[in-house]
Amino acid sequence: MKLAVIQGDGIGREVIPAALSVLDAFGLEIEKVPLDIGYGKWERTGSALTDEDMDIIKECDCVLFGAITTPPDPNYKSVLMRLRKELDLYANIRPFSPLKKVKLPCNTKEFDFVVVRENTEGMYSGIEELHDDVAYTTRVITRKGSERIAKRACILASKRKKQITIVHKANVLKSDSFFRNVCTGVAKRNGISYSEMLVDAMAYDLILNPQKYDVIVTTNLFGDILSDEAAALVGGIGLCPSANIGDRYALFEPIHGSAPDIASKGIANPIAAILSVKMMLEWMGRTEEALSIGRAVDSVLQQSIITPDLGGSYSTKNVSDAITGLV
Numbered sequence: 001m002k003l004a005v006i007q008g009d010g011i012g013r014e015v016i017p018a019a020l021s022v023l024d025a026f027g028l029e030i031e032k033v034p035l036d037i038g039y040g041k042w043e044r045t046g047s048a049l050t051d052e053d054m055d056i057i058k059e060c061d062c063v064l065f066g067a068i069t070t071p072p073d074p075n076y077k078s079v080l081m082r083l084r085k086e087l088d089l090y091a092n093i094r095p096f097s098p099l100k101k102v103k104l105p106c107n108t109k110e111f112d113f114v115v116v117r118e119n120t121e122g123m124y125s126g127i128e129e130l131h132d133d134v135a136y137t138t139r140v141i142t143r144k145g146s147e148r149i150a151k152r153a154c155i156l157a158s159k160r161k162k163q164i165t166i167v168h169k170a171n172v173l174k175s176d177s178f179f180r181n182v183c184t185g186v187a188k189r190n191g192i193s194y195s196e197m198l199v200d201a202m203a204y205d206l207i208l209n210p211q212k213y214d215v216i217v218t219t220n221l222f223g224d225i226l227s228d229e230a231a232a233l234v235g236g237i238g239l240c241p242s243a244n245i246g247d248r249y250a251l252f253e254p255i256h257g258s259a260p261d262i263a264s265k266g267i268a269n270p271i272a273a274i275l276s277v278k279m280m281l282e283w284m285g286r287t288e289e290a291l292s293i294g295r296a297v298d299s300v301l302q303q304s305i306i307t308p309d310l311g312g313s314y315s316t317k318n319v320s321d322a323i324t325g326l327v
């Protein structure tokens, strides 16, 4: 197994080494390929990600990604968007459930749901026009894109409660009525029951009744927004991992960004990155190791070995060392 490691910028350079120290504790045969990609490289060379970098990444099986600061250049093209497109990482999967001892922001009951977001088209199709007095973004929803994301959601649902919630705005957008119809067809063919929610109603209900949901499938922009909302529900952006999955490659990343405000202070919460490694191990079929990370994270939280974002005073390294010692 060959793993491309992109620490990126800011706290990416702190949380990815922390996550790798946990991975290394298992002594698995994983060849790591470090790549210097991101804002720092863009400042030095004018390019955040080169074609040569892309070739190296394509020789790997998967990527562990930290975070990249967006350069202040209107012509800058997002590294992550390019990776998602060129590696065809069409499914963005973000699990959400409360972690031990983490104070939840509202009176939330137990919940455990996964947002399955289409990752390559929709509002982020990249088809845009900027004129003096008007700007256009083309929202692209294809049958192929909708079918494969719905299928991913159904496969996941088949291992859980066998139900999906399709989130859309089909009462207004024709492209969403198309997405909804394709998803319902896939669900019926796969023997998965489905319900539907308009995205605005979903944004409201997810806060009040997160326990009602299991597998949520939606388009790119709606999934982007709902999953950040869900991060608030679990008590912090520093706790949430994600997987970007395609048929050939996969990329794992914490959902937070490069957090320049806390970079270089050694206080970033490494748990989102460590749980991203857990998702990577699940993808590799290393269930035992993945479960072991989950237990170690719970135990460290239980002992209140936590970084300042969760009200503690431990460092990034203290937390990752404690987790490494328990896996």
Ligand code: ATP
Pocket (backbone or CB within 6 Å): 011, 015, 067, 068, 069, 070, 237, 238, 239, 255, 256, 257, 258, 259, 260, 261, 262, 267, 268, 269, 270, 272, 309
């Ligand atoms: P970028 O421009 O890369 O998206 P950002 O600061 O705009 O960076 P995030 O990195 O997602 O966006 O950070 C949002 C807020 O959450 C910041 O105040 C940041 O300090 C905090 N934050 C993000 N990740 C972590 C983390 N792992 N640990 C602690 N705080 C975090």
